[in-house]
Amino acid sequence: MPQTHPTDTRPTRAPVGLFLHPTHTYRPTDSAGRALPDWYGVHPDHVAHLIARYTRAGDTVLETDGHPTVAAAAEHLHRYPGIAVTDGEHPPVWPETLDGQSAVTIRHDAGLVLATLPRLDIDTRDVHDLSRALHSWQELLRPGGFLVVLLAAGLGNGAPAPRSTVIAAARTAGLLYHQHIPALLVRLPEVEPRTDPRPADRPPLIGGRHVRAHRDLVVFASITPEATDA
DSSP states (O other): OOOOOTTOOSOOOOOBOOBOOOSSOOOOBOTTSOBOOOBTTBOHHHHHHHHHHHOOTTOEEEETTOOHHHHHHHHHTTOEEEEEEESSSSSSEEEEETTOOOGGGGTTOEEEEEEESSOTTOOTTOHHHHHHHHHHHHTTEEEEEEEEEETTOSSOOSOOOOHHHHHHHHHHTTEEEEEEEEEESSOOOSSOGGGOSSOOOOOOEETTEEOOOEEEEEEEEEOOHHHHHO
């Protein structure tokens, strides 16, 4: 087994979590009784788990696209949902609550920002441009708040940025890489494929490439003097 020398100065690796695709058919509903959709492939139960894990009661939760599932989960958990809005450039970015509350009262005070990449106004091939976008989301956080970025999902149509590029850009923006959470889009097979005597199904292909079976969620923590002292 690989050993770590006591004088090893390499940075500590962030822990890895995992969201399994639910095996049940139950879906949470909104206040009107309508079933909530996935947040770009992430089940509503997992969205609620993220909000419960990374915020506390009374926190503001912002999401870049105003997704109804995020808003419903935040309200159910006694958080205040809002939208992180841009005007086509990264700064300024400001929160705008769903219920019309003044944006000024919650600026720089969100406990959690949920964002998706790629986006139409961000060049994910440019680390500097990506870093500016991440920094603009960081500015919405309260001391000790968290930014969760969902990769290969959202409103953009550009090439998805590699996870390592997003992590490097986040560090440049002053964020601490906190956790990596793959979220499965399909159920795991009931039998380990290499031990199943039945012929294995051919995996679905699009354009000669395997269909993506998971989304990557990367979690970053806001690092500020106030958060360090706490």
